[in-house]
Amino acid sequence: xxxxxxxxxxxxxxxxxxxxxxxxxxxxxxxxxxxxxxxxxxxxxxxxxxxxxxxxxxxxxxxxxxxxxxxxxxxxxxxxxxxxxxxxxxxxxxxxxxxxxxxxxxxxxxxxxxxxxxxxxxxxxxxxxxxxxxxxxxxxxxxxxxxxxxxxxxxxxxxxxxxxxxxxxxxxxxxxxxxxxxxxxxxxxxxxxxxxxxxxxxxxxxxxxxxxxxxxxxxxxxxxxxxxxxxxxxxxxxxxxxxxxxxxxxxxxxxxxxxxxxxxxxxxxxxxxxxxxxxxxxxxxxxxxxxx
Numbered sequence: 001x002x003x004x005x006x007x008x009x010x011x012x013x014x015x016x017x018x019x020x021x022x023x024x025x026x027x028x029x030x031x032x033x034x035x036x037x038x039x040x041x042x043x044x045x046x047x048x049x050x051x052x053x054x055x056x057x058x059x060x061x062x063x064x065x066x067x068x069x070x071x072x073x074x075x076x077x078x079x080x081x082x083x084x085x086x087x088x089x090x091x092x093x094x095x096x097x098x099x100x101x102x103x104x105x106x107x108x109x110x111x112x113x114x115x116x117x118x119x120x121x122x123x124x125x126x127x128x129x130x131x132x133x134x135x136x137x138x139x140x141x142x143x144x145x146x147x148x149x150x151x152x153x154x155x156x157x158x159x160x161x162x163x164x165x166x167x168x169x170x171x172x173x174x175x176x177x178x179x180x181x182x183x184x185x186x187x188x189x190x191x192x193x194x195x196x197x198x199x200x201x202x203x204x205x206x207x208x209x210x211x212x213x214x215x216x217x218x219x220x221x222x223x224x225x226x227x228x229x230x231x232x233x234x235x236x237x238x239x240x241x242x243x244x245x246x247x248x249x250x251x252x253x254x255x256x257x258x259x260x261x262x263x264x265x266x267x268x269x270x271x272x273x274x275x276x277x278x279x280x281x282x283x284x285x286x287x288x289x290x291x292x
Contacts, residue, residue: 005040005048005242006242007241007242007245009038009040009242010048010242010243010245010246010249011245011246011249012034012038013031013034013035013038013040013048013052013246014052014055014245014246014247014248014249014250014253015249015250015253016030016031016034017030017031017049017052017053017055017056017246017250017253017254018052018055018056018059018249018250018251018252018253018254018256018257019253019254019257020189020257021053021056021190021191021250021254021257022056022059022191022213022254022257022258022261023189023191023257023260023261023273024137024141024189024191024192024195024196024261024270024273025134025137025189025192025273025276025277025280026133026134026137026186026187026188026189026192026277027053027056027189027190028049028184028185028186028187029130029133029134029137029186029187029188029189031049031052032127032130032186033127033130033280033284036127047243048243048246050223050224051243051246051247052246052247052250053220053223053224053250054220054224054247055246055247055248055249055250055251055254056220056250056251056254057216057217057220057221058251059250059251059252059254059255059257059258060213060214060216060217060254060258061217062255063213063255063258063259064210064213064214067095067098067210067214068214070094070095070098071095071096071098071099072095073095074093074094074095074096074099075095075096075099077089077093077096078090078093078095078096086159087159087160087162087163090163091162091163091164094165097163097164097165098165098211098214100163100165100170101163101165101168101170101173101211102173102211102214102215102217102218103218104170104173104174104177105173105174105176105177105180105211105215106177106215106218106219106222107174107177108174108177108178108180108181109177109178109180109181109215109218109219109222110181110219110222111181112178112181112182112184113181113184113219113222113223116181116184116185125185125186125187127284127288128285128288128289129187130186130187130284131187131280131281131282131284131285131288132187132281132285133185133186133187133188133281134187134277134278134280134281134284135277135278135281135282135285136187136188137187137188137189137192137277137281138273138274138275138276138277138278138281139274140188140192140193140196141192141196141270141271141273141274141277142271142274143196143200143271144195144196144199144200144270144271145271147196147199147200148202149199149202149203149204149205165211166203166204166207166210166211167201167202167203167204167207168198168201168203168207168211172198172201172203173211175197175201176194176197176198176201176211176212176215177215179193179194179196179197180193180194180215180216180219184223187281190212190216190219191209191212191213191216191261192273194208194211194212194215194216195208195209195212195265195270196270198211198212199270205265205266205268205270206262206265206266208265209261209262209265213258
């Protein structure tokens, strides 16, 4: 029997979301595990999980408010000058280049997300599958140990192909967007795939984190828009106190998690999260097999 979500349950789930959305250990996988352990999986959980994602999204806005400010500052001039200057109007402004890189990454993410929507929302992937994907996630993380930063030549051209934000060209952005789309699978971390793919493409560690989290803004907003409807809200009983408490917990803890991750990346210790994924995935998989 599924229990009614209490204030304690919602705060615990908010903390889990806040930590795991940004640390490369899969927030969806952890939420699935946490729901099962607390016994609160049920009709209300889809809306609650969406609201938790919105809480961590606010954390991204707050942590990267300077970058978002630069985008807002540069976007209007780039658009107004585009008819006369072409892509040079974009390429001459850092905020406009970052905005375009983010948009290009969002396209493959959105396509993959729509194609895999039914698979993810129906929870067709069983818990043993989530556990196995966590182990796979660990191997992806470990591979970052061998990804070396490389000096990337910045094109001196002015066309669309010259668009480059700190080593992230439009081609690289599209590839990172594909990685972000694959990460809709529970057990696979969005920050893991986007950051590791960036590192393998030669992007600097700190820039990889910045681009990864800014790319999450349209991805999360898109997922919430597609998944949120009146029926889901009615089934969940509305935005109750426990739901809002969980969102606040996700926001506050999420800010700390982003700060921790950027420090870990600077220290080139990103691969160490693999041990956690292997341990959790292995334990949960063993527990599943023992219960059969």
